[in-house]
Amino acid sequence: MLASLVGFLGDFDKAEDAAQEAFAIAAERWPASGVPPNPGGWLTTTARNRAIDRIRRERTLAEKIRLLPAPEAVIDEFDDTVIKDERLELIFTCCHPALPLDGQVALTLRALGGLETAEIARAFLVSEETMKRRLSRAKVKIKAAGIPFAVPGAQLLPDRLDAVLAVIYLIYNEGYSGRVDLAAEAIRLGGMLTALMPDEPEAHGLLALMMIHHARRRARFSGEDLVLLGDQDRSLWDHEQIAAGRAELDRAVARGGRGAYVIQAAIASLQTAGSIDWPQVAEMYRRLADLTGSPVVELNRAVAVAQAGDPAAALAAVERLDLDGYLYLHSTRGELLRRLGRHDEARAAYRRALELAASAPERRFLTRRLEEL
Amino acid sequence: MQYALMFYAEPGYAEALPEAERAEVRADFAALVDDPRCVASAQLQPVETATCVRVAGGRTLMTDGPFADTKEVLGGICLIEAANLDEAIELAAHVPTARFGGVVEVRPVVPR
Numbered sequence: 001m002l003a004s005l006v007g008f009l010g011d012f013d014k015a016e017d018a019a020q021e022a023f024a025i026a027a028e029r030w031p032a033s034g035v036p037p038n039p040g041g042w043l044t045t046t047a048r049n050r051a052i053d054r055i056r057r058e059r060t061l062a063e064k065i066r067l068l069p070a071p072e073a074v075i076d077e078f079d080d081t082v083i084k085d086e087r088l089e090l091i092f093t094c095c096h097p098a099l100p101l102d103g104q105v106a107l108t109l110r111a112l113g114g115l116e117t118a119e120i121a122r123a124f125l126v127s128e129e130t131m132k133r134r135l136s137r138a139k140v141k142i143k144a145a146g147i148p149f150a151v152p153g154a155q156l157l158p159d160r161l162d163a164v165l166a167v168i169y170l171i172y173n174e175g176y177s178g179r180v181d182l183a184a185e186a187i188r189l190g191g192m193l194t195a196l197m198p199d200e201p202e203a204h205g206l207l208a209l210m211m212i213h214h215a216r217r218r219a220r221f222s223g224e225d226l227v228l229l230g231d232q233d234r235s236l237w238d239h240e241q242i243a244a245g246r247a248e249l250d251r252a253v254a255r256g257g258r259g260a261y262v263i264q265a266a267i268a269s270l271q272t273a274g275s276i277d278w279p280q281v282a283e284m285y286r287r288l289a290d291l292t293g294s295p296v297v298e299l300n301r302a303v304a305v306a307q308a309g310d311p312a313a314a315l316a317a318v319e320r321l322d323l324d325g326y327l328y329l330h331s332t333r334g335e336l337l338r339r340l341g342r343h344d345e346a347r348a349a350y351r352r353a354l355e356l357a358a359s360a361p362e363r364r365f366l367t368r369r370l371e372e373l
Numbered sequence: 374m375q376y377a378l379m380f381y382a383e384p385g386y387a388e389a390l391p392e393a394e395r396a397e398v399r400a401d402f403a404a405l406v407d408d409p410r411c412v413a414s415a416q417l418q419p420v421e422t423a424t425c426v427r428v429a430g431g432r433t434l435m436t437d438g439p440f441a442d443t444k445e446v447l448g449g450i451c452l453i454e455a456a457n458l459d460e461a462i463e464l465a466a467h468v469p470t471a472r473f474g475g476v477v478e479v480r481p482v483v484p485r
Contacts, residue, residue, distance in 0.1 A: 096458075098458060098462070144481055145458045145479075145480075145481050146374045146376075146455075146456075146457040146458045146461070146481060147457065147458045147459075148456075148457040148458065148459055150459075152459070156459070
């Protein structure tokens, strides 16, 4: 409903005000008169009517005191029963690359996630004032700079869709929750996107990736310590969510998906198998490395190669990487050297990793590895 | 909506290009000027010709040179009429400055 109001009014704040007025009227009237047969339609119609009244009053006042006229709102006859679903327009507007990224994230959560400003602030560990300003800045820019409320045309769509997917994935990864489960919110938004754009393979890929990853969250930590995939208690996995994620992956592949999210989802899916097909995982990482050129992805490929039974080849790949400041490069080197029986070098690698460790759980993990040598 | 397009680039970037690309640059700027959406435009002379003016204590003070002493300098400006930001961005993307290492700043104009 908010989406169609924003589309109609071209203004977030006016849309929110109108929606609130409509809800207030419903709360007053419905207990006595009963809930109307199409409550959504009633609310939207009422909200639009209130907004139109307000605009008319403002314009009359402006004319009376000879100010510049308020911006035109197109007041046309509309069908009471058909609420145009403009959530897709809203998603692309909130995630427009001309907005600062933190504004895109905040606005998406506020306008599409329906989260309160205070909740969003808590999730990103900032004050409510800061988040209010962030939201306000984004809304002001949309209006002042003329960011259109529209689904981008075919030429712009691929890049713009990438931007939307990136925002949803950021929400999945970056929110530091607490009482707000941003991962679940990201999955909900991902589901909304696949429902609105069912033919887009990467949308299904992203949803698959998030679902399969999220399904393993209860097994991922033991207290504060990270539990490696191989050691995880699989009974703590949400197997229904894994199945749902796999179904999304199938949809992505059926639509020709071969982008970064689809590949990562495929890797996540492979890793939930009873007996992991490591050569296939390595192959997936190779494709991802080709696509992204990321040395961290290449590092993961090397790990898969080692798990598939060739630690020497894995070590060779790792030594080619330029990731000296990355803790996991050294911890991986350490593990590979250990498997090749080169214990002194392994210890040196783990000690280097310890120097880079930034948190107590990381230090505990690496110290244990050192002791096991 | 009116937008100002401001072209920032390293001085002499166009002169450093091979002739074929220099011709492309000239053609693209000409196309921009001829575009009905371009309301006004001006190519600026080099920053060495600039003067900065301030008024303080009733006196007019001037210094030689541009406002900001940066690697990329303001080389030209264009006022365009566009339906929305996406259209303005599309025009900006065709300005040669943008694809030869420079930046085109797009900013809406305060309506009068």
